[in-house]
Amino acid sequence: MSSKRQKHIDLSLETADDEVRALEEAEDGGDQEEEEEEKEGCEVVISNEDEEANKHQEENQTEEKEQSYEKPTAKDVIKDELCVLQAEMERMKEENRMLQEVIDRTMNDYYDLQMKFADIQQEDQPKVFLSLGRQSSDEIKQAKVADRGSGLADDEELGLSLSLQTHVDPHQRDDAREEKGKGLQSWAAGELTTITSQSINPATRKTRVSVRARCQGPTMNDGCQWRKYGQKVAKGNPCPRAYYRCTVAPGCPVRKQVQRCLEDMSILVTTYEGTHNHPLPVGATAMASTAASSLSSSPLSYLSPYLANPSLPLSTMSSFTSSAGYSGIFGGRQ
C-alpha cells in the first residue's frame, strides 16, 4: 500500500460502515489491521495508473506487500459498492419525498378549487367577471371599450394578474367593476401574455376571454379548428379584425376575433366567445391542464369543472403561460 499513491474518498456513511464491519467480523474474526482501517470510515481506493507504470520496478520488491494488500482491496470494493448503493438509496428517498410533497400540494389546491366553485354556484348563478391581466379596476372597467375598439388597452406587460368578481344585477356591473380584484401574478417566462375575460351579454351569460400574446403568424394555433367568416377594419386600428368560428363540431357556438395590437404589432389580441359543445382536441386539453395547474393557487373556483374537461386550446403560442380564463368561457361539453 505504501508503494502506491492512493486517493481516498471518505463517503462517511455510518450505516454502510456498520454492515461492512459485521461482514468482516463474520469472515475474519476481527483482524487488527483491518479494524484500524475501518476506523477511517468507508474508503475508496483508486490507483494512479501513470505513476503505477513508472514504479513498475518496485513491484517485485513489494510483491509480498501486494499480496497482503489484495485482501483489504476486495473488501474495499464491497464497501465501495455499499456506500454507493446507500448514497443512491438516500437520494431516491429524498426524491420520493419531494414528489410526495408536490402531489400533496396539487391535491390540496384541487380540493380548494372545488370548494370555491361550489360556493360560487350557490350565489344564484351570478354573473362572473373575470380579468386576467395586470389590470387595475379602472382598466377592467375599460376592458369592454377596449375590446370593442382598437384592440385591448395597453395593459402593463410582463405579468399575469387575475381577478374574480361576481354580480347578479346587470345594472350593478359598473359598481362591481369598481372593486379591485384579488390578484395573482406570475411571470410569463419573459413573454407577454395578458388574458382579459368578462361577460358581455347578461341574457345569454356569454363570457368573453381576450388573450394577448406575441405571435408572428396571422393567428394563434390554439389547438382548435377555426373557419374565418368575416373581416373588418375597426375604428382606431388600421389592422383588420378577423372573425373566426369554431368548426371542430357542427353547430359549435364558439367564435373568436383576432386583431393585431395597435401599439405593438407583434402582439396578437384574440378574443374568444361562447362555450364549446364538443370535447376539445388533445392538444387543447393538454394546454388547458397545464394552464389550470399553473394557476392552482389562485382563487379560481371555476377551474374545477375546467380541470375535469379542460377546453383551452394548446397552441404554438410560445408566450401562452396561463389560460384560466378559458375555463369560464370554453367550459367544453358539460
Place this chain on the structure above:
DNA sequence: CGATTTTGACCAGCGC
C-alpha cells in the same frame, strides 16, 4: 370538388 378565404352587403345597437 369540397373546404376555406375574401369581401361587399346587410343588420342591429347605440348615441346624438
Place this chain on the structure above:
DNA sequence: GCGCTGGTCAAAATCG
C-alpha cells in the same frame, strides 16, 4: 330618425 360602428351573412374566389 339618422348616422356610425361592430358583427354577421353569403356569394365569389381561391386553395389543396
